[in-house]
Amino acid sequence: MKVLLASGKSAGKRYIDAVDWRLQEKIPEPVRDEKVEEIHPKILKDESIELVFSALPGSIAGDIELELASAGFFVFSNASAHRMDPDVPLLVADINPDHLALVAHQRKSRPGYIVTNPNCTVTGFITGLKPLDVEFGINDVVMTSYQALSGAGYPGVPSLDIVGNIIPYIPGEEEKVESECKKILGRISESSIEPSSVNVIASCARVPVRDGHLESVLVRPKSDASLEEILKAFYLYKSKKSEKLPSAPEKPIIVTEEKDRPQPLFDIYSGSPKRAKGMSITVGRIKKIGDQIRFFLLVHNTIRGAAGCTIMNAELAKLEGFL
Ligand SMILES: NC(=O)c1ccc[n+]([C@@H]2O[C@H](COP(=O)([O-])OP(=O)(O)OC[C@H]3O[C@@H](n4cnc5c(N)ncnc54)[C@H](OP(=O)(O)O)[C@@H]3O)[C@@H](O)[C@H]2O)c1
Incomplete structure (x- = not known):
């Protein structure tokens, strides 16, 4: 059993009529004609539903996600409301899978749990930092991002504000970026995460790009590393646990040694096999x-x-075994 939930504005509509898919390749067939319902307390009594994916606006996700848990x-949430709660994992499955264990602590006070994922900029950033943190440790990191328009949702930034700008x-x-990054690189205890000391x-x-956040990263590591060791850290990074996940790419990080890459135009769909296109980050100009x-x-x-x-x-x- 599955249900699609939204606000009263979409209630009663078919999914295809409730969601704007004109900028996407193709609407997924299995949900195309499904009826959308309003989030309503009655769903809280439906015992055939176990798992909830939340993509609510951050401003309203807080109370609704807590009520569901x-x-x-x-609850697996893309919203920001609970990301920094002490006992809520801020999880990227192939970066900090050990943090998932926090849900056991949550379940001491409620029967369900909330798991969040980071802001879109942080998800890429943390994937690039992790191999360096594991191999050399990180004292300081400075990041400058060039973020795509789709990160602001649809219709997003007015065209007159961004065209040619x-x-x-x-x-x-x-x-x-600063707080989520420290939590993800932090150390788990039984009931919370001790944030990383990384600065x-x-x-x-x-920027006027449709999809794909480009990030320029400067890291001061704790221990010295040669360029060969740095390249090796990026090339070989793998997470044993996430390799077994159906949506995981074969490699979380694709390294390009071309002098003018990565570029949003060419590299945003990195990742193999085909089902994992867009699931790898691309690192270059190392x-x-x-x-x-x-x-x-x-x-x-x-x-x-x-x-x-x-x-x-x-x-x-x-x-x-948490589901
Ligand atoms: N865009 C990105 O790249 C990105 C990346 C990472 C995280 N996020 C986060 O993901 C979340 C969703 O982003 P989005 O761009 O997909 O937003 P969106 O297009 O505005 O979609 C929000 C959804 O929440 C529903 N909703 C709004 N108010 C509601 C209410 N009072 N009760 C029940 N449902 C309600 C909307 O339903 P109706 O259409 O019926 O109102 C819609 O389905 C946000 O928290 C955002 O910050 C976005």
């Missing part, structure tokens, strides 16, 4: 300058950075 549902401000984004500085800009590691990374913000990440988190929960 308190009623026994397992770059906007060096995305409300709340730099703060999210993160982020500058985020909106350099070692003095004690700094510099590189660019590209993440598909609405695939790897949003729904793809949420789905992989639910697959991990199933693998680990």
Whole structure:
């Protein structure tokens, strides 16, 4: 049994009529003609539903997701409302899978649980940082992002504001990058995450690109590393657990050694096999300058950075026996 839920505005409509799919390739057939219902307390009594995927606006997700978890549902959320709650995992299945264990602590106070995934910029950023953190440790990282329009949802930024322009401000984004990154790289205890001591500085800009966030990253590692060791860390990064997940790409990171890549135009659908297109990030222009590691990374913000990440988190929960 599955149900599609939205606000009263969409209630009673077919999915195809309730959602704007004109910018996507193809509406998924299995849900195309399904009726959309309004989120209503009656769903809380439906025992055939166990798992809820939430893509609610952050401003309303807080209460609704808590109500669902308190009623026994397992909530996997793309919204920001609970990301920084001490006992809620901020999870990227192939980066910090051990943090999922926090749901056991949540279940001491409620029958269900909430698992969140990070902001789209952070999902790519953290995937690029993880191999360096594992191999060399990180003291400081400075990140500058060039973020696509689809990250602001649809219809998003007005065309007159962005055509032929770059906007060096995305409300709340730099703060999210800094705090979410420290939580994901943090150490799990029984009831919370002790944030990483890494010093993160982020500058985020909106650019006139449709999909794909490009990020320029400068890392000061704890221990020195040669360029060969850095390349090896990126090339070989794998997560043993996530390899078994149905939506996982064969490699979370694709390395390009071409001098002018990655680019949104060519590289956003990185990832193999075919079902995992857009699920890998691409890292390129890797350099070692003095004690700094510099590189660019590209993440598909609405695939790897949003729904793809949420789905992989639910697959991990199933693998680990939490579903
Ligand atoms: N776009 C991205 O790249 C991205 C990346 C990462 C995370 N996120 C996060 O993901 C979430 C969804 O983003 P989006 O761009 O998909 O937003 P969206 O297009 O505005 O969709 C929001 C959904 O929430 C429903 N909703 C709104 N108010 C509701 C209410 N009071 N009761 C029940 N349902 C309600 C809407 O239904 P109706 O259409 O019926 O109103 C719609 O289905 C946000 O929290 C966003 O910050 C987005």
